Amino acid sequence: DRGWNQVFQAALHFYLALNILFCFPELWDPTSREARNKKKSEEYRGTLMYQKTVRTWTLEGSNNEVPRYPHRQFFGLEDHFHQSAFLNCSTVAGFQPDVTDTARVELYLRMKGLPQELVWQITALADYDSQRPRRLPIPHDPLHRDNHRALRQYLTFCWQIMVRCNMLAQEVGIEINWVSEVVHALQDMASAPGRPLFTSKWDESFDYRLATMQGGSGELPYTFRYR
Numbered sequence: 279d280r281g282w283n284q285v286f287q288a289a290l291h292f293y294l295a296l297n298i299l300f301c302f303p304e305l306w307d308p309t310s311r312e313a314r315n316k317k318k319s320e321e322y323r324g325t326l327m328y329q330k331t332v333r334t335w336t337l338e339g340s341n342n343e344v345p346r347y348p349h350r351q352f353f354g355l356e357d358h359f360h361q362s363a364f365l366n367c368s369t370v371a372g373f374q375p376d377v378t379d380t381a382r383v384e385l386y387l388r389m390k391g392l393p394q395e396l397v398w399q400i401t402a403l404a405d406y407d408s409q410r411p412r413r414l415p416i417p418h419d420p421l422h423r424d425n426h427r428a429l430r431q432y433l434t435f436c437w438q439i440m441v442r443c444n445m446l447a448q449e450v451g452i453e454i455n456w457v458s459e460v461v462h463a464l465q466d467m468a469s470a471p472g473r474p475l476f477t478s479k480w481d482e483s484f485d486y487r488l489a490t491m492q493g494g495s496g497e498l499p500y501t502f503r504y505r
Contacts, residue, residue, distance in 0.1 A: 282443055286454065288335040288345040289439035290463050295331040296433060299421060306421035322421055327467045334466070352413045352432050353420065461489060 303310035305322035322328050336350045380401060387397045413432070416422040420429055447454050461476065469475040478489040 282446060284342050284345040286440055286443040287459070287463065288349060289436040289443075290459060291331050291335055291467060292349060293433055293436040293440070294460065294463055295327050295467055296420060296429065299325065299328060300429075307423070323419070326470060331467050348435070352428075354414060354417050 299305055299322040302322070304314045305311070305320070305325065311317075311321070332353060332355075336346055336353060336355045338346075383401060384397050387400060388394070392400070414420060414422075414425045414428050416424050419425060420432070444454050465475045476489045
């Protein structure tokens with residue numbers, strides 16, 4: 279519970295969740311939602327997949343904080359902003375400046391003739407911390423159109439984490455079972471209580487697990503095997 283596995287799993291969960299949700303514009307794009315007569319409340323941030331992933335991998339007070347730091351920063355959940363309030367939109371988060379905001383304020387203060395040391399002191403007191411800027415131009419809405427560049431950078435970052443974890447595992451003689459990791463990540467994100475995403479059983483004759491994913495909306499079940 280305290281090793282590299284959580285670093286890998288956190289990156290994998292967010293990589294899968296955001297990519298999957300992005301494939302459904304009606305969940306994040308107002309124009310697509312209107313065209314399909316979707317309510318404003320029927321958006322991706324209210325889905326089980328998004329809620330479970332954010333709750334699991336940004337939770338404060340866990341026994342392993344390190345894997346959660348970069349994801350908290352991307353979602354704007356630093357500075358102890360309460361996670362349940364964020365997920366339920368029950369309160370307004372405090373303003374967190376991005377790089378552009380901080381640079382604009384520093385430029386204005388320098389134009390007023392203030393020395394750089396004093397500029398840094400003022401911005402620090404005002405919580406315009408250039409070391410921890412807001413990642414998303416539109417806060418708390420990672421799939422917003424204006425956030426797509428930051429989203430691509432974040433997903434690339436998640437992919438790089440997974441690749442490097444895989445390289446590290448190979449160096450120490452451990453094989454990451456990618457199929458198993460993806461299957462269980464999807465199970466974690468998309469299964470509701472009493473409704474597992476897939477069932478599996480061990481096939482002793484071939485030494486692998488046989489998993490069957492339940493079909494939905496008229497789809498047939500899909501069976502695959504993994505070790």
